[in-house]
Structure formats: C-alpha cells, structure tokens
Amino acid sequence: MSKRNAILASATRLFSRNGFQGTAMAELSAITGAATGTIFHHFKNKEDLFLNVLNDVKQSILDQFDRHQQTRRDQKGLEMVEGVVTFYLHLAGTMEDQFLLLHRHFPFKMAETSPVCRSHLESIYTCLLDIFEEGIQKGLQDGSVAVDSPRKTAMVLFAMVDGIVRLNTYRVYDAGALYDSLMVACRRLLTKGR
Amino acid sequence: MSKRNAILASATRLFSRNGFQGTAMAELSAITGAATGTIFHHFKNKEDLFLNVLNDVKQSILDQFDRHQQTRRDQKGLEMVEGVVTFYLHLAGTMEDQFLLLHRHFPFKMAETSPVCRSHLESIYTCLLDIFEEGIQKGLQDGSVAVDSPRKTAMVLFAMVDGIVRLNTYRVYDAGALYDSLMVACRRLLTKGR
DNA sequence: TAACCAACCGAATGATCGGTCGGTTTTTTT
DNA sequence: AAAAAAACCGACCGATCATTCGGTTGGTTA
Structure with a gap:
C-alpha cells in the first residue's frame, strides 16, 4: 500500500x-x-487531510449501497425497505469507523465553513434518504406500504435506524438485542392496520 | 450571579x-x-469542570421531566407517551446547549474512563427511557397501546425521537416540518392495526 | 549520463494549551 | 477590629501542536 x-x-x-x-x-x-x-x-493541511478522508468515506458508502440496490430490483417495496434497513445495520458493523465519523459533531461544524465538506455530507445523506424513499415509493405502488409523505417518512425511518446504531455505538445500554424490535417498528411505521 | x-x-x-x-x-x-x-x-482541572457541567445538565433535565410527569397523571398511556415526545422536542429547543452536549461524542468517550461521567450519562438515559416505558406500560393496561416488549419499544421510540432532534440540529436537511410525521410514526409504532 | 521530479525525511519553529503559584482583595468568623 | 478563610488575580511554565523547510532518495525521461 x-x-x-x-x-x-x-x-x-x-x-x-x-x-x-x-x-x-x-x-x-x-x-x-x-x-x-x-x-x-x-x-496541504490537516483539514485537507480530513476532507480526503471524508471523500473516501462518501465513495465507499455510496458504492456499497449502489451495489446493494442492484440486487434488489424484483422485490416488493416493503421488502426493499426492510432489506435496506438490514443492510444499513450490517454496514454500521463492517464499516464501523466510517459510520462513527458521521456520528461525530465536527464534520457538521466544518460543513458550516467548508463547502467541500458540506457537499460530501449532503451527498451521503441524500443518497441514504433517496434509497429509503425509493423503497417507500415502490411500496406505495404495489400496495405493500401505506404512508402519507414518502420523503418525510423516509427521514423519520432513517432517524430511527440511525438512532439505534448510535445507541449501540455509545453502549449506554445494550442495544444489540434491539434489531428485532427495530424491524417490527419499521413494518408498523410503513403499513396501515392489520 | x-x-x-x-x-x-x-x-x-x-x-x-x-x-x-x-x-x-x-x-x-x-x-x-x-x-x-x-x-x-x-x-480542580478541565475534566472536573466538565463533570460539574454534566451534573448540572443532568439535574436540569431530570427536574424538567419530573415536573412534566406530575401534570400528566390522569391521561391514557398513549396520550402520555405522545405528551412526552412533544415535551422532548420542546426541551430540545429551549435547552439547546444541554441536548447538543449529549449528542456529542466526547462525554461517552470520557465515560469509558470516568465512573462519575458514566454515572451521570446513565442517570439521564435511564430517566428518559423509564418515562417512555412508563407511558407504554400504562397504555398496555388501558388498551391504548399494543406492543410486545415495553422496554425495547421505549428504546426504539427514543432512538427515533432523538434521531429527529439530531437531524434538526445538524441541519443537513430542514427537519423542522418533520414533527407531524414523527407523531404519526409514534402512534403507528405503539398501536395495533385499524 | 544528465536533468528532473515526486516521494520522502525529521529537526526546527512559533503558537497555543492546561495548569501552577505567589500574591491581593473580599467575605466571614470570632 | 482582628484573624481566618475563601475568592480572585495574571504572569509564568513546560508540554504539545500544526506546519515549515532544507535536504535525500529512487525512478523516469531526454
């Protein structure tokens, strides 16, 4: 290397x-x-080094989700979303450092003064939310999902999943056994009644 | 002063x-x-100063929720939980600095070496989760809530609400108009069917 | 071979940091 | 009022930090 x-x-x-x-x-x-x-x-300096790190993080996360999305073309919307949630939890384990970086405060602070930093962060979050929303949209069409606003639901869903990852990282509690409850919550959030 | x-x-x-x-x-x-x-x-040093800050944060958050809980004795479980969620969002606005502190990484890192720090953080999160769980338990008895595991549901719910607050803090997106969707999600998460 | 250049080195630098210390002022106690 | 204690001050110190710079190396090109 x-x-x-x-x-x-x-x-x-x-x-x-x-x-x-x-x-x-x-x-x-x-x-x-x-x-x-x-x-x-x-x-050229410490900030430039971090910007390059963040760019790598962006690339690898986007690559991972692009590859994942290509294997899920023929599923129902609800299944797609559930697959994305599972994959997100999986990635948070295998790419621990990259996800930890996004859970820290300083990248968002740097984004206030560095357009490059802001651009990287926006790319990452836009990509993630788009993937959640895509599944929800598809689910609306095939009837597996019933919600009012796809974008807003995607954001709430993302906040929930990412919040669980955060709880798990900080280990204030053992959130490890929480994945089942998370999937149940996910399904309830997306479907109407029954 | x-x-x-x-x-x-x-x-x-x-x-x-x-x-x-x-x-x-x-x-x-x-x-x-x-x-x-x-x-x-x-x-006595910088860390001791922070520990005192964290203690103040703990006291004020615990006080706020204690006072809030005393005004909600006669509600249904579901209404109690919804009230807590609303109050949490409200506090995240009025006690911005205190909540921001809990969203940073360093207190949790310090908790690994400082038992005092860990104790403060545990007190805060235990209190918050207990309040969510209390509402869920009450809802299970009066029939307004239907879930499998109250504690796990409380954690997922907390992760969701706190995740929204985080999204709002970092302003990668305008999450301001998300509170309605959050309440809908909250209700769906806690109730069965219909 | 000579000229070039990017990769690499590590001692040196000036700024900044957390923390100390000897002393003065203010408040409380006797 | 005298004495004791607590609050307060700011110059100072050693350590650490990001960054610089003059110089070496090894491979490529002319």
Whole structure:
C-alpha cells in the first residue's frame, strides 16, 4: 500500500475515534511510519487531510449501497425497505469507523465553513434518504406500504435506524438485542392496520 | 450571579458548541471575566469542570421531566407517551446547549474512563427511557397501546425521537416540518392495526 | 549520463494549551 | 477590629501542536 493510502486509512481510524482536534499529526506519523513532512507533502493541511478522508468515506458508502440496490430490483417495496434497513445495520458493523465519523459533531461544524465538506455530507445523506424513499415509493405502488409523505417518512425511518446504531455505538445500554424490535417498528411505521 | 456559576454557564455553552478539546480555558476566562487562576480555584482541572457541567445538565433535565410527569397523571398511556415526545422536542429547543452536549461524542468517550461521567450519562438515559416505558406500560393496561416488549419499544421510540432532534440540529436537511410525521410514526409504532 | 521530479525525511519553529503559584482583595468568623 | 478563610488575580511554565523547510532518495525521461 502506498504511503498516501496508509495515511488515509489510519487517519480515518484516528479521526473517527479521537475526533479532529484529538488527532495529532505526530501520532498519525508514528502509526503509519511516514514522516510528518510526508503527510504534508500529500495533503496541504490537516483539514485537507480530513476532507480526503471524508471523500473516501462518501465513495465507499455510496458504492456499497449502489451495489446493494442492484440486487434488489424484483422485490416488493416493503421488502426493499426492510432489506435496506438490514443492510444499513450490517454496514454500521463492517464499516464501523466510517459510520462513527458521521456520528461525530465536527464534520457538521466544518460543513458550516467548508463547502467541500458540506457537499460530501449532503451527498451521503441524500443518497441514504433517496434509497429509503425509493423503497417507500415502490411500496406505495404495489400496495405493500401505506404512508402519507414518502420523503418525510423516509427521514423519520432513517432517524430511527440511525438512532439505534448510535445507541449501540455509545453502549449506554445494550442495544444489540434491539434489531428485532427495530424491524417490527419499521413494518408498523410503513403499513396501515392489520 | 457568582463567578462560579458564570463559569459553569459559559462552559456549558462552549463545551456543547466547540467540544472538550475545542474549549480553551483562556477563552472561558475571557468570556466570563474570571482569571484562569479563578477557574482552577473552583474546579480542580478541565475534566472536573466538565463533570460539574454534566451534573448540572443532568439535574436540569431530570427536574424538567419530573415536573412534566406530575401534570400528566390522569391521561391514557398513549396520550402520555405522545405528551412526552412533544415535551422532548420542546426541551430540545429551549435547552439547546444541554441536548447538543449529549449528542456529542466526547462525554461517552470520557465515560469509558470516568465512573462519575458514566454515572451521570446513565442517570439521564435511564430517566428518559423509564418515562417512555412508563407511558407504554400504562397504555398496555388501558388498551391504548399494543406492543410486545415495553422496554425495547421505549428504546426504539427514543432512538427515533432523538434521531429527529439530531437531524434538526445538524441541519443537513430542514427537519423542522418533520414533527407531524414523527407523531404519526409514534402512534403507528405503539398501536395495533385499524 | 544528465536533468528532473515526486516521494520522502525529521529537526526546527512559533503558537497555543492546561495548569501552577505567589500574591491581593473580599467575605466571614470570632 | 482582628484573624481566618475563601475568592480572585495574571504572569509564568513546560508540554504539545500544526506546519515549515532544507535536504535525500529512487525512478523516469531526454
């Protein structure tokens, strides 16, 4: 692996676990074996380094969901949404650092001053919400879903799923056994009566 | 207001908006007009200062919900839960800094090494979940709520409501008009069919 | 081979940080 | 009023931080 990629990989872990200000370039240097001068040769400063990390996070998350979506063309809407929720929970486990990064505060603060940062975050959340909404729209047509506003429902649904992932990350409670309840809630939220 | 309280008030704002490492004692000194020596006279170090801030946050949140609960003795379970959700959204607006603090990452990281910090966080989340669960339990008895596991449902419900507050805080999207959809989702989640 | 260039190095720098300390002022107690 | 205690002050300190810079290396091109 090139030094540049090694730096990006370690930076992702450090930024997500220790935050922006909690990540020291000297520590990153020690972990990757790259001199501090090398880091600043590849990235013009710390913020630029994080922006590149965030870009990688965006790419990998978008890739994962694109690939997932292509395998779910022939399902009913409700099943699609349930599949997306399950996949989201799965990804939150396999791409722990990337999801942790999105649960931190500093990227959203940086987005207030950095248009590039804001653009990355918007791409990620737009993609996620679009996928939820797509399933809901399809479900409205095939009758498996009954809701008023697809977009708003997608946002509430996303807030719920992501909220569970957050509860699980912080381990204030054992939210591990919560996935079944989450799926039940998901189905209730999308269907009418019965 | 005493210097000590002025320090606590400003520290709450700075910690919640700029994070732990992003809050400089010199800045806190400048804002409050207290010399840095004075700050360290009242609090033995930066972490101790934050622990006192968190304690205040805990007290005020617990007080608010205790007072709210006393006015809702004679309602049906479902109405109680809906009232709590509305009150939670209301508080997230009036106590913005306190809720923002709980949405940051560093208190949970500190909880891994500081039992005091962990205790405060547990008190807050236990209180909130208990209140949700209480309403659900009551609803199960009076028939206004139909769910399998009250505790798990309370956690999913809390994750959903808190997730919406988070979406609103970070303003990636205008989640302001989402409260109606949230209440609909809340009702669907708690009731069976019709 | 000579010239070039991107990747790489690590000591040095100036700014900033949390925390200390010796002292003064204000309040409380006796 | 005298003494004791608590609140308060700000210059100072050592550590740490992001970033710079002059120089080396190794591969590619002319």
